[in-house]
Amino acid sequence: MEALIHWLADLLAKWSWWPFAPAPSATVVVWLVYAAITAFVIAPLAMIVLTWLERKILARIQDRIGPNRAGPFGVFQALADAIKMLTKEDITPSGVDRIAYNIAPAMAAVAAIAVFAVLPVAPGIIGTDLNIGVFYIVAIGAYGILAVLMAGWSSNNKYALLGAFRAVAQLVSYEVPMVLALITVTLVAGSMSTADIVAGQGSGWYFIAIPLTFFIFFVSNMAEVNRSPFDLLEAESELVAGFHVEYSAFKYALIMIGEYVHMLAAASFSAVFFLGGWRGPFIDWAVQTSPLLAVVMGHVYFLIKVGFMIFVLIWIRGTLPRFRIDHLLDFSWKFLTPLALLNLLVVAFVLKLFQPGTSAGIDIPAGPLSGLYLGGWGQTLGLLLGSILVVLVASAVVKAFAHRSKDAGLRAIAAAE
Amino acid sequence: MEPFVFFIFSILTLGGALGVVTTKNLYYAALFLIMSFSGMAGYFVLLDAGFLAAVQIVVYVGAIAVLILFAIMLSRKVMTRNEPLLNRQWGLGLATAAIFFFVMLAVPLNVKWPLSNEVSSGNELVQLGLAFLGSYVIPFEVVSILLLVALIGAIILARDTSDVEVE
Amino acid sequence: MTIPLSWWLISATALFSIGLYGVLSNKNAIAILMGLELMLNAVNINLVAFGRHITPLEVTGQIFAIFVIAIAAAEAAVALAIIIAVYRQRTSINVEQLDSMRF
Numbered sequence: 001m002e003a004l005i006h007w008l009a010d011l012l013a014k015w016s017w018w019p020f021a022p023a024p025s026a027t028v029v030v031w032l033v034y035a036a037i038t039a040f041v042i043a044p045l046a047m048i049v050l051t052w053l054e055r056k057i058l059a060r061i062q063d064r065i066g067p068n069r070a071g072p073f074g075v076f077q078a079l080a081d082a083i084k085m086l087t088k089e090d091i092t093p094s095g096v097d098r099i100a101y102n103i104a105p106a107m108a109a110v111a112a113i114a115v116f117a118v119l120p121v122a123p124g125i126i127g128t129d130l131n132i133g134v135f136y137i138v139a140i141g142a143y144g145i146l147a148v149l150m151a152g153w154s155s156n157n158k159y160a161l162l163g164a165f166r167a168v169a170q171l172v173s174y175e176v177p178m179v180l181a182l183i184t185v186t187l188v189a190g191s192m193s194t195a196d197i198v199a200g201q202g203s204g205w206y207f208i209a210i211p212l213t214f215f216i217f218f219v220s221n222m223a224e225v226n227r228s229p230f231d232l233l234e235a236e237s238e239l240v241a242g243f244h245v246e247y248s249a250f251k252y253a254l255i256m257i258g259e260y261v262h263m264l265a266a267a268s269f270s271a272v273f274f275l276g277g278w279r280g281p282f283i284d285w286a287v288q289t290s291p292l293l294a295v296v297m298g299h300v301y302f303l304i305k306v307g308f309m310i311f312v313l314i315w316i317r318g319t320l321p322r323f324r325i326d327h328l329l330d331f332s333w334k335f336l337t338p339l340a341l342l343n344l345l346v347v348a349f350v351l352k353l354f355q356p357g358t359s360a361g362i363d364i365p366a367g368p369l370s371g372l373y374l375g376g377w378g379q380t381l382g383l384l385l386g387s388i389l390v391v392l393v394a395s396a397v398v399k400a401f402a403h404r405s406k407d408a409g410l411r412a413i414a415a416a417e
Numbered sequence: 418m419e420p421f422v423f424f425i426f427s428i429l430t431l432g433g434a435l436g437v438v439t440t441k442n443l444y445y446a447a448l449f450l451i452m453s454f455s456g457m458a459g460y461f462v463l464l465d466a467g468f469l470a471a472v473q474i475v476v477y478v479g480a481i482a483v484l485i486l487f488a489i490m491l492s493r494k495v496m497t498r499n500e501p502l503l504n505r506q507w508g509l510g511l512a513t514a515a516i517f518f519f520v521m522l523a524v525p526l527n528v529k530w531p532l533s534n535e536v537s538s539g540n541e542l543v544q545l546g547l548a549f550l551g552s553y554v555i556p557f558e559v560v561s562i563l564l565l566v567a568l569i570g571a572i573i574l575a576r577d578t579s580d581v582e583v584e
Numbered sequence: 585m586t587i588p589l590s591w592w593l594i595s596a597t598a599l600f601s602i603g604l605y606g607v608l609s610n611k612n613a614i615a616i617l618m619g620l621e622l623m624l625n626a627v628n629i630n631l632v633a634f635g636r637h638i639t640p641l642e643v644t645g646q647i648f649a650i651f652v653i654a655i656a657a658a659e660a661a662v663a664l665a666i667i668i669a670v671y672r673q674r675t676s677i678n679v680e681q682l683d684s685m686r687f
Contacts, residue, residue, distance in 0.1 A: 024418070100448060131542055135471040142479030146451065149486055153444065161490075168483060175479075192542070423587050427595055434599050434622050438606035443614060450618050453599075457625050460595075463587060464636045466646050473628075476653050481621065481660045488614055488664045492671040503609050504680060510608030518601035525593035532589065535640045544643045545650075553647055560654045567658035574665035577672065 003124065003291065005030050034127055038116045043109070044082070047253075047260040052078040054314050061318035082253070090249040093156070100154035105244075105251040108147035108258035114140045115265045120195045122278045122298025123287050133194040134182050137269065138175070141224070144262065145171045151255070152243035163242030166325060170230065173332040174223035180340035181217035184210060184347050185273050188383065194269075198277035202284070205276040209383040210347060212390055214274040216340045221266040223332070226259065227313055229320040230328060267309035271302065275309075278302045339394050346386040354379040423463060429456025443489050451482045468542055592633035600626035613667045613677040617660065624656045 009026035052067070052075060059066025067074030092101065115137050117127035130136050145168055152164020186192050188210060189200040197206075207214050223230040244255045271277060278298030286294040323331070353368060433453030437446045454477040461470035549557050599622055606619025628649040635645015671677050 097444070100444075130467065132468050132471050135468070135475070139471040139474040139479070142474055142483075145483060146478065149483065150448070153486070153490060165490075168487075172483070419587055423591065431595065431598055431602070434602040437615075437618050437622065438602055438610075443612065446615060446618060450621065453622065454625070457629065460592075460629055461632060464592070464632050465640075466632050466636070466649075469632060469646050469649055472650060472653055476657050477621070477625075480657060484660060484664050485614060485618065488667055491668055492614075492677055504611040507609030510605050513608060514601040514605035517604060518597055521597045521600075522594065525590040525597070530589060530634075530638060532637055533640055541643050541646065545646060548643060548647055556651060560651055564654060564658050567661050571661040571665035574662065575668045 031127070035117070038127070039113050042116070043113050043257050043261045046264045047257045048078040048082055050260045050263065050310065051081065051256075053310065054317075057311065057314045058318045061315065085253045085256075086250055088249040090251065093246050095156040096246060097154035097156065100150045101246075102251070104147050104151035104154065105247060105254035105258070107143060107150065109254045109261070111140055111143035111147060112258040112261040112265060114143075115269070118194045119265075119268055120198050120272060120277055121302055122295045123283070124291065125295060125298070126195055129193055129195045132192050134186055134192040134197070138179055138182065141171075141175065144258070147258070148243050151247070155243070155246035157246050160243050160245050163245070167226070167243055169325075170223055170226075170328060170332075173329055174220040174230075174336075177216050177332060177336040177340040178220035178224060180337070180344055181213045181220065182273070184213045184340075184344050185217075187344070187348055187351060194272055194277075198272055198279065201276040201279055203377055204380040205274060205279070207274040207276075209380040210274075210343075210387055211384070212339075212343050212387040213347070214270070216336055216343065217273065218270055220332070220336060221270065222313065222316065223328070225262045225266045225313075227263065227317055229316070229323050263310070263313060264306070267306045267313060268302075270309050271305035275305045277305075280304075335398070339390070342394070343387070343390050346390050347383060350382045350386045351379070354382055419463065422459070426456045426459035426463065429453065430460065431456075444486070447482060447485050447489055450485065451478055454478050454482065465541070468545060589633060589637040592629060592637075596626045596629040596633070599623075599629065611678050611680050613670070613679050614664075616679065617663050617667070621656060621660065624652060628652055 005026050008030060012026055055077070056066045056073070067077035070076035070080050092098065118130050118133040118136055120126040120129075148167045148171070149164050152160045152162075152167070155161070185197060185206060188206060189197040191197060191200070244252065247255055278301050280297065280301035283294060283297055283301065286297050430453050433449045433451075433456060436449030437453065440446050440449060454473060457477075458470040458473040461467070461473055603619045603622030603626060606622065607616050610616050610619065631645045631649045631652070633645075635643065639645070667677050670682065674681070676682075
């Protein structure tokens, strides 16, 4: 990215007719092009590829063939669907609140796309390396919630409003465990910058060190992107389609782009935070010898990981039935949130044990086990043991409570009879 | 470049704020409020306070604005009743606000502040972290207790007690 | 070019005045709350702008702004809970009608 900016700045300096200062304008141009590629190429492409993949994989899971008419393996089916969607009549129902109704889909798409600004795709390829990258992702998520609320309210439809209320309850509830999981990652990496988090996984991916955090993050992310089994806000059988019943044609396409890009973002950030992002065999060697090779390898490794995460998301959708709304909220508040808090405490404690003396250039007392840090491997092992401990405690607690509630339920039935 | 960006954020912030107090529709007022908050997050970015900008969006847009929208939707009979939002003394209120604005305007225009030309070191995140757990640790803990109290208090206040089963 | 301090102060003053007008001249409780939030935010802009221009090496301004935001969040949550409770009791959030305590 920086190399590209330098190259363009040199080029602009040679062009006598270029009216602006070369360095800042080169930065602006590179950023604009990056943003435009993300928004106008990656986002629609993601939607088209993901819908096709989803239909194909779901069909296989359900022992069907899936789309197979348009093109080899039906690859053009999604493209045809997209064209159909764009050429349909754009209906604005008469009872809607025009301004909010028209802004909401754009906001949903923008909120989903904006998080890609801090996604490290390959060594050096990142929109902007914010020092609060993780926090930025959480902040942008707020606009996604807002878009859902605006769409639901302005549609002037009871299904849409119910869907929006459910959606916001769900999104706000699952934001808590997600943020707690992200704080855990931040603690382990010692930085909120996404590039630093990938760089920090040189000695072991965080998936190995803190698998429980990965589980919490992944489950709450599934709820955040409204994937089955958490797709309650569009629960077709109960709510028609949730907050976007009234939308058609291009606005519907925008909402769908928002949804699929959000799913892509969830998969990408799972890969960045826990699966080492662009890390893979020989990448460190490639970074030192040839930056271009490293960029290509980084893209390949990253796409493999993202593809795997998306496959898991679709797989889960094809396998698990939908939650009930009260179970869904209970699951977040009574299970995931306490678990995430306990996990955060244990991780902080283990990190303190292995504290190696200095952090961010500031001297702090070294932990009692800092001799066992072993270039990160000792700490990884310690974190893994901590995770296992938390899982054991949590399963013991859940077991005890499950027995009790089961007993209570049986007693209630017996009393009724 | 920066004055231009400042101008855009000012339109967002002040225009949104004007929208909040002038619109007749409460729902629009809340949306204008969100626009204003987003502009202020931009202000904080211009002031080299990126962390604060993210806090602004998470807390104000993500929490407070959504709460306000929920409150508006839950009390929506008020919205459809179509009575004027302003009270009888709105003229007096406008005069007070205008006088306040022009009197306070004298301060930034006349006072010479002891300005500093130093540029911040850029590691304000580290500084913030150290300050919160160093010299400001007691206010920090007190605020966390305040938030907990507010959380519990809000739940108790807003709870519908009419149909709660007594166990 | 950086923005001079006085621009921030004028902008914050305008914001505070708009919020003040909203608080003084609305009779809907939620609208009053929104005016209050605007006023709190105007104060935040001032705190951060002063911190940036007078003591740029310290983050005291930002710290106070974060405390203000935290307290504003607590205040908004409690205020909206009160508003909902009042609405449930009287199906109105018009502050002029909430006068049962008046002697």
